[in-house]
Amino acid sequence: MPESPNTVIHLDPDAMLRGRARRVIPGGLxxxxxxxxxxxxxxxxxxxxxxxxxxxxxxxxxxxxxxxxGPIVLGHxxxxxxxxxxxxxxxxxxxxxxxxxxxxxxxxxxxxxAHADWCLLAKNGTDATTACVTIARAATGRRKVLVARGxxxxxxxxxxxxxxxxxxxxxAHLVSYDYNDIASVEAAVAEAxxxxxxxxxxxxxxxxxxxxxxxxxAFAQALRTICDQQGAALVVDDVRAxxxxxxxGSWETVGVRPDLSAWSKAIANGHPLxxxxxxxxxxxxxxxxxxxxxxxxxxxxxxxxxxxxxxxERIDGPATMAAMGQRxxxxxxxxxxxxxxxxxxxxxxxxPLVLFEGDAGFRLGDAFCSAALAAGAYFHPRHNxxxxxxxxxxxxxxxxxxxxxxxxxxxxxG
Amino acid sequence: MPESPNTVIHLDPDAMLRGRARRVIPGGLxxxxxxxxxxxxxxxxxxxxxxxxxxxxxxxxxxxxxxxxGPIVLGHxxxxxxxxxxxxxxxxxxxxxxxxxxxxxxxxxxxxxAHADWCLLAKNGTDATTACVTIARAATGRRKVLVARGxxxxxxxxxxxxxxxxxxxxxAHLVSYDYNDIASVEAAVAEAxxxxxxxxxxxxxxxxxxxxxxxxxAFAQALRTICDQQGAALVVDDVRAxxxxxxxGSWETVGVRPDLSAWSKAIANGHPLxxxxxxxxxxxxxxxxxxxxxxxxxxxxxxxxxxxxxxxERIDGPATMAAMGQRxxxxxxxxxxxxxxxxxxxxxxxxPLVLFEGDAGFRLGDAFCSAALAAGAYFHPRHNxxxxxxxxxxxxxxxxxxxxxxxxxxxxxG
Numbered sequence: 001m002p003e004s005p006n007t008v009i010h011l012d013p014d015a016m017l018r019g020r021a022r023r024v025i026p027g028g029l030x031x032x033x034x035x036x037x038x039x040x041x042x043x044x045x046x047x048x049x050x051x052x053x054x055x056x057x058x059x060x061x062x063x064x065x066x067x068x069x070g071p072i073v074l075g076h077x078x079x080x081x082x083x084x085x086x087x088x089x090x091x092x093x094x095x096x097x098x099x100x101x102x103x104x105x106x107x108x109x110x111x112x113x114a115h116a117d118w119c120l121l122a123k124n125g126t127d128a129t130t131a132c133v134t135i136a137r138a139a140t141g142r143r144k145v146l147v148a149r150g151x152x153x154x155x156x157x158x159x160x161x162x163x164x165x166x167x168x169x170x171x172a173h174l175v176s177y178d179y180n181d182i183a184s185v186e187a188a189v190a191e192a193x194x195x196x197x198x199x200x201x202x203x204x205x206x207x208x209x210x211x212x213x214x215x216x217x218a219f220a221q222a223l224r225t226i227c228d229q230q231g232a233a234l235v236v237d238d239v240r241a242x243x244x245x246x247x248x249g250s251w252e253t254v255g256v257r258p259d260l261s262a263w264s265k266a267i268a269n270g271h272p273l274x275x276x277x278x279x280x281x282x283x284x285x286x287x288x289x290x291x292x293x294x295x296x297x298x299x300x301x302x303x304x305x306x307x308x309x310x311x312x313e314r315i316d317g318p319a320t321m322a323a324m325g326q327r328x329x330x331x332x333x334x335x336x337x338x339x340x341x342x343x344x345x346x347x348x349x350x351x352p353l354v355l356f357e358g359d360a361g362f363r364l365g366d367a368f369c370s371a372a373l374a375a376g377a378y379f380h381p382r383h384n385x386x387x388x389x390x391x392x393x394x395x396x397x398x399x400x401x402x403x404x405x406x407x408x409x410x411x412x413x414g
Numbered sequence: 415m416p417e418s419p420n421t422v423i424h425l426d427p428d429a430m431l432r433g434r435a436r437r438v439i440p441g442g443l444x445x446x447x448x449x450x451x452x453x454x455x456x457x458x459x460x461x462x463x464x465x466x467x468x469x470x471x472x473x474x475x476x477x478x479x480x481x482x483x484g485p486i487v488l489g490h491x492x493x494x495x496x497x498x499x500x501x502x503x504x505x506x507x508x509x510x511x512x513x514x515x516x517x518x519x520x521x522x523x524x525x526x527x528a529h530a531d532w533c534l535l536a537k538n539g540t541d542a543t544t545a546c547v548t549i550a551r552a553a554t555g556r557r558k559v560l561v562a563r564g565x566x567x568x569x570x571x572x573x574x575x576x577x578x579x580x581x582x583x584x585x586a587h588l589v590s591y592d593y594n595d596i597a598s599v600e601a602a603v604a605e606a607x608x609x610x611x612x613x614x615x616x617x618x619x620x621x622x623x624x625x626x627x628x629x630x631x632a633f634a635q636a637l638r639t640i641c642d643q644q645g646a647a648l649v650v651d652d653v654r655a656x657x658x659x660x661x662x663g664s665w666e667t668v669g670v671r672p673d674l675s676a677w678s679k680a681i682a683n684g685h686p687l688x689x690x691x692x693x694x695x696x697x698x699x700x701x702x703x704x705x706x707x708x709x710x711x712x713x714x715x716x717x718x719x720x721x722x723x724x725x726x727e728r729i730d731g732p733a734t735m736a737a738m739g740q741r742x743x744x745x746x747x748x749x750x751x752x753x754x755x756x757x758x759x760x761x762x763x764x765x766p767l768v769l770f771e772g773d774a775g776f777r778l779g780d781a782f783c784s785a786a787l788a789a790g791a792y793f794h795p796r797h798n799x800x801x802x803x804x805x806x807x808x809x810x811x812x813x814x815x816x817x818x819x820x821x822x823x824x825x826x827x828g
Contacts (some may be wrong), residue, residue, distance in 0.1 A: 004424050017517050024532055029511070031710060033510065035511060044511050045511060045514055047503040047505065047514075048507075054506075054510060068509055068510055071708050091463075092490060092683075094485045096460060097457065097482070098460070098462075099459065100431055100459055103438070105440050121444075123537040124537055133579075136579070137580075143581050152444065155706045156544055156570070164702035164704070165552030165699065166428055169583035188744065270507055270508035271710070274709075284440070285443075286441075288576060288579070289576060289579050290574045290575055290576035291445060291569050292445020293537075294484060294685070295685075296445060324619045378510065
């Protein structure tokens with residue numbers, strides 16, 4: 001229907017920004033933060049953030065349970081982190097080489113991470129997972145890398161969830177297994193025929209839209225044993241879970257130490273940084289692989305990381321987030337029961353997921369999230385959420401109040 | 415010789431930091447900023463930076479001609495850039511989505527870059543070159559990418575200068591040509607046998623340790639014509655040269671517009687940011703390719719970029735750097751003649767390289783740099799250098815004073 005020349009369309013600030021963005025950014029936004037992937041009513045643009053609160057450009061304030069999809073682990077504008085970052089910024093950030101803070105951070109990471117004899121820094125989680133695979137291949141002189149079906153390890157051709165622009169050769173040396181399924185790993189080892197460089201595994205199973213699964217300790221131990229027998233590297237992709245489950249590495253919770261780990265997200269409370277940590281036998285290979293970037297010696301994110309790790313240790317960040325995550329989980333269970341809405345909660349309490357029974361199309365999950373958002377809490381219907389250390393009991397209770405509205409909306413649909 | 419128990423080794427702060435780093439970082443430091451790749455006497459660690467001056471941890475102040483290998487284009491601590499960055503940081507950086515500054519920056523880039531109909535942001539130059547290749551493959555449904563022998567496009571397996579950990583399949587679809595050699599490109603096109611997705615080319619030839627070569631306009635035009643005939647994407651890797659030669663894209667200087675460009679380094683005066691710009695026909699493919707990272711919606715580097723681009727336009731950054739680069743070049747020529755030391759200067763004046771005649775092992779270049787460093791200027795013997803807009807005539811003259819000491823050292827070796 002042609003618009004009347006007098007039609008005035010009132011767009012809110014978020015809609016106006018989206019309209020402008022569509023003209024200059026393909027699809028409006030790249031990647032995982034594109035609000036087109038979110039339920040009705042979710043904003044795309046943010047005006048400001050503080051602690052665990054976000055304000056979108058339309059002026060709505062929410063208690064946030066996504067923590068920027070992981071990076072925010074102490075809350076936005078954490079004073080110790082921002083003070084450390086500004087102090088380093090006043091000296092220098094991106095120079096002709098690193099600042100002394102690099103050495104302090106590297107020593108801290110090697111001291112903190114149980115399996116680590118050395119570390120490298122980078123900018124993206126994908127930088128770190130790619131470096132792990134390349135280092136394992138350089139060290140072993142082999143090519144095959146075992147990867148769990150459906151696991152996310154980054155957004156470049158060898159691992160991207162989209163196959164657009166990906167060639168068969170980009171994935172020629174990946175061999176699939178199923179998470180928590182030892183027999184499938186053994187079959188993959190056989191398929192690799194002695195050419196196995198590494199087994200790559202996420203800290204827990206956190207595939208989008210499926211219940212989260214913690215690693216079975218027997219599975220984790222089997223991967224360790226197989227890698228030892230084969231002379232291959234066990235690589236834990238701790239990009240998403242790192243520093244939320246255990247300060248010394250997520251697989252400390254199952255008593256297994258990897259040879260290489262990839263880190264990013266929470267490492268510097270939102271400042272752009274990633275890391276690889278490795279065991280001694282991979283040090284020489286890590287020297288031979290050329291891995292670098294224009295900003296990888298930038299000192300400000302390193303200072304932020306040092307402050308972030310220090311604060312997480314001081315307050316026992318993983319325990320803090322687990323306690324608040326458990327309070328959220330218990331509250332959600334009670335609310336779901338009261339509304340007669342069956343839900344399935346999964347994952348570690350620091351990184352929870354709420355799914356609705358019989359909700360294949362996510363009609364219920366989307367309705368829950370949209371109604372909860374309108375009532376002041378930002379949940380996600382199919383991706384694991386992230387607690388952060390700024391969440392107080394009052395924030396959790398505020399989130400549960402909003403969830404109450406969400407369950408009411410689901411009950412109305414039921 | 416065993417050390418006597420009474421031997422006291424006096425190490426300077428840089429040496430002490432290097433010793434500590436060697437234990438926790440493979441090879442002491444990853445990548446291009448490892449001082450082991452530099453001449454005798456070069457520091458590894460920096461205490462602070464201001465404008466075009468650096469202070470290493472041993473307390474030496476130098477006039478810097480590397481500009482952090484490119485990112486620093488306005489000088490360290492540029493007030494307009496840092497003010498914009500801090501204003502955004504006070505609001506929020508890494509949130510559940512971008513801040514409005516994303517839209518302003520995307521519009522600015524699309525308005526500024528001659529060939530651009532859209533843009534994507536990222537963190538590393540390698541992110542941008544990898545996305546260009548993937549988008550070109552997605553758009554054309556073809557696989558082969560023509561790459562100039564010796565060109566640097568990043569530090570992951572498909573393009574890394576090291577082959578450690580790289581499989582044959584990582585480079586299965588690259589076809590080589592020689593920079594500025596049209597016949598070699600035609601041969602590569604024939605070799606690609608109708609499966610050509612893209613020609614990838616650096617803004618000018620800047621291979622390490624070789625004289626720099628500007629693109630021959632006929633060569634640039636031939637690449638454009640071949641891509642048009644073949645329905646392939648012409649990709650200019652402007653990561654290193656971008657915003658130093660021409661604000662609208664380095665190939666504006668030869669009158670050729672690419673289909674895709676990769677940007678990083680100078681785009682935000684040292685804040686971590688990269689970009690891809692593209693033509694309309696590649697927009698849909700850019701939507702299909704999944705490219706993302708945990709910090710890619712971080713608003714602070716975007717605010718810094720907007721301020722950097724505005725300031726570069728306001729002062730005509732490329733012309734400013736060209737004038738100071740020419741002053742340096744003229745001064746170096748005069749000094750070389752006075753010392754009777756034959757040199758060969760190459761490259762655009764904003765990104766100069768000084769080579770010594772008959773210096774295959776870089777004995778002369780290294781001696782020049784070490785002596786100039788001791789006299790207060792930071793040059794590089796085999797990688798192109800980078801002027802920035804903080805270089806004044808007095809700084810250039812200070813650099814030339816130090817170069818005088820460098821030439822004297824070379825003459826003594828003569």
